[in-house]
Amino acid sequence: MKKLIVTGIDGNFGKNVAYYIQQLIPKESLIFCSYNKAALKEYQDSGIETRVTDFNNITGLDQAFSNGSKLLLISMPFVGIKRQNAHKNVVDAAKDAGVEQIIYTSLVNADGPTNPSVEKKDHIYTEEYIKQLGLDYIFLRNSQYAEAMITNYFTFAKDDGILKNSQGNGLMAYISRKDCAKAAAYALASNNLHHKILNINGMEAMTISKFIEIGNTATGNHVTYQAISDEENYQVFDAMGVPRTTDGIFKKGSEAPFSSDGMVTFSQAIRENKMATCTQDFQKLTGSNPLTVKYMFEHAADFQIGERHSLDK
Template sequence: MYLITGASGGLAQTAAELLLESVPADQVILTTRAPAKLGSFADRGAHVRYADFAAPDSLEAAFTGAERMLLVSTAQVGSRIGFHRNAIEAARRAGVQYLAYTSIVGAGIEENDAVVCTEHRATEAMLRESGLRWNTLRDSQYAQAVAYFIAPGAVAMGQMVGAWGEGTVGFVSRDDCAAAAVGALLGRGEDDRAYEVTGPAQLTYRQVCAMVAEISGIDVAYVPIGDDEQYAIFDSMGVPREYDEKAMSSSPIPWNSDDMVSFSRAIRLGHMSSLSDAVQTLAGRAPRSMRSVLEEAAATWPPAGAAPQAAPAEAAEAAR
C-alpha cells in the first residue's frame, strides 16, 4: 500500500490525485490532522486516517499497512525537525519499507545556512540513518510563489524589491513537484539518492522581473537590496524575526523574517542554483516554464498603483 502524509495540504492533495490515477483507491492511505477535509477521497475508496506529527502516539497506527510512504514536509519553522523525526521513527516501527521526503534545493550544501535548508538537511540525515530505503526530493522554489505572492506586489508598486541579488533559481511548478514525488513513490527512481527537482531553466529574479513587466505591460523595476534593508522592510510590516507561534498569529506574512531573509541570501550566494531532469525522469513529462506560470497568474495581478494586498491563503500555500 502507498501512503501520503499531510494529505489535506496543496502539494499532497495534488499528489494524491495523481497517485489514484495509477493505483486502486483501496491501495492508498492518506493521513491528515483534518480527515473531514478528505471526504471525497474516502468516498472513492482511499483509506483516510488521522495523524498528527505533534502527537507521536497517533502515527504508528496511521502508518500501519503502508509499504511505501511519501512524507510531505511540514512548514513549521522550529518544530519541523522534531515532527519529521516522529514521522520517520513511526514509519519504521509500522513496517514501512521505503520513504520519499520532500526536501529543498540547497539542503545538500553544508555552508548554506538558510533556516529552511538547515532543517531539511537535518531531516535528510535522519532518513539516511533510518534503515529505510529512501529518496529525498529537493524541490526548487515554487514558480507559484513568485507568480501569486511576489509578482502582484511588484506590479502594484512598479518595482520588485528583494535581497536575491543575481543568484539563479530553477523555479519549478508545484504540480511538477507533486508529480515527481508520486513518481518516486511508485518506484520510478533509484533508491537511496537525492533528486533535485527543478524547472527547465535557471533564472535570476532580475530576469523574472523582466518577464512580469512584459506580461503585465507595466514598467516594473528590479531593485536589489541587502539583508539589513530586507529585515527593515519586514520589521515595518510587523513580521517577527524569529518563529514564535503567538507572534506569527498576527503576522501579515506566514513566515518569520529570519527564514525569508536567510532564504534570499542563499539565492544571492548561489546556494539555490540547480538544474536537473528529475521531473522528466520521475514524472515522465517536461516541467512547466516560469513564464507559463506567470502568464496563468497574470489575471490575478492588481493594476499598477493599487495598494498591495495581503497574500491570499492559496498564495501562502504555494510559496514553499
Template sequence: MTTASPAPALVVTGATGRLGGRVARRLAERGVPQRLLVRSPGRAPKLPGATVAAADFGDREAVVRGLSGAETVLMVSASESADRLALHRTFVDAAAEAGVRHLVYVSFCGAAPDATFTLARDHFHTEEHIRERGPAFTFLRDNLYADFVPHFVGEDGVIRGPAGQGRAAFVAQDDIADAAVTVLTHPDDHAGAVYDLTGPESLTLEEAAATLSETLGRTITYHPETIEEAYTSRAPYNAPRWQLDAWVSTYTAIASGDLSQVTQSIPHLTDHPATPLAEVLRTARQS
C-alpha cells in the same frame, strides 16, 4: 460474508495542501489506492480509492496508527515552524516503528548543515535522521516553487530582497507532483536516490520580474536590498527571529548561487520537459 478491503500500502501526507493534494489527485486518477494522513480529516480531499486517517506529525502514537500496514509513504515536510525538525524526527521514528519500508521525503535543494537558506539545514538533518532510522528512502529536493514567485511581489509592484544578481531554477509544483507519483508507484527503482528538482531555466529576480510583468500585464520590478535593509523592511511584521532569518536567507541563497543549478531530474522522472516560469504563471491566471 464480506471480506474487508486490505489497507492501502501507500500513504500520502499533506493532502490538504498544495503539493500533497496534487500528488493525491494524480494517484487517484491512476486508480492507485492510498491513505491520506492529515491533521484535519474534514479538510481532506474526497478521492476515489482513498481512505483518511488523522495524525499530527508530533503525535507519535497517532502517526504509528496512521501508518500501520503502509509500505511506501510520501512525507511532505511540515509547515515552517521553530520546532519543525523535532516534528520531522518524531514522524520518522513513528514510521520506523510502524514498519514503513520506504519514505519519500520532500526536501530542499542544497540541503546541508551549513546551507545559506536556514530552513534547508532542517531538511538536511531530517534526511540524516531518515538515513539513521533505516527505511529505504528517496529525497526530492525541490528548488523554490515557481507557483510562489508572485508572492515575492510587494503591494507596490516591487520584489525586494538581498538576492543580488544570483539565479534560481524555480520549479513548478505540478512537475514536482508528477515526479513524486513516479517514485511512489515504483519505489524500488528509486531507493537511495536524491533528486534535485528544478525548472528548465535559471533566472535572476530581475528576469523573474520581467516575466511577471509580461504575464500579469503590469509593471513588476526588482530592488536588490542589502541584508541590513532586508531585515529592516521586514521588521514591521514582528515575526520571530527564526522566521526573519528564513525570509532573508531565501534571497541570500539565491545570491550565493545555491539555487542556480538546472537539472534534468524532472524530465527523467516524468517523461516531459520541466515547465518554465512563464507557463506556470499563465496557467495560474487561467485557472
C-alpha cells in the same frame, strides 16, 4: 497488499499530490493522512482509506502507518526544532510500522555546508535521520516555488512597482509547487528508485531580474528590481506583517505565508549561488517538462502561493 501513504493532504502541496497520485495508483492502494479529519472526508467518501495523524505526538502514529509499504513525508510548514521533532516522529513511527521507503520533500543543496538557508537545517536533519534508521529513501530536493515569487511580483506591482529583495544576481531554477507535487507522486508510485537523491528544478536557472522581465512581458506590468541588503529585506517583510519565525502570528490573508527568517536567508543563499542547481531529474522522473515561468505568469491566477493551510496545532 501493502499501500502507499500520502501525508499532509490538507495542505497546498498535499492536495496536489492527492490529485496526481490518483492518476497513477488505484484508490484501493492508497492511504491518505491528515491531522484535519474534515479534510479527509472527500477522499474517504471516494473510497480511499484515510487516517487521522498528529505528527507532534508519536502516540498511535505507528498504527496510522500500518500496512504501508512506502510513505510520502511532506515537510511540515514550521521551521526549527518543532519541525525536526515532528519529522522524527514520522520516521520513527514509519520504521516501527514496517514501512520500507520514505519519500521526503527536501530542499536544493540541503547538504551544502555553506548554504545559509535556515530551512535547510531541518531538511538535512531529516535526510540524515532517515538514513540513520536504515530506511530506503528518495529525497526530492526542490527548488524555490515559482508561486512564491509570482505572488511577490504582484504585491510590488500593486505598490510602487519596484520588487525589492536581497537575491541580487544569484540564480534559481524556479519550479511550480504543482510540479514538485507531481514529482512527489511519481516518486511514490515508482518501483525502481532506491536510495536516491533527485533535484526537482525548473527549466532554467535565472536571476530575479530575468524572472521579473518574463513577468512584465506576460502581464504588461512594468515592475523593476532593486537589490537591497538582508536587513532591509527583513524590514520589507516586517512592514507586511510577516513574522520573523513560524512561531509568530501570521497576518490573515497575508501574501507572504512564510516566515521572514526563511525568506531572507533563502534570498541570501540565492545571492551566493548556493541554490543554482538545474538538472533534468524532473523530466527523467515524470516523463514531462516542468512548467515554464512564462506559462505560470500567463496563467497567474492559478499560480499564487495561497494561505497557510497546514497549521501547527
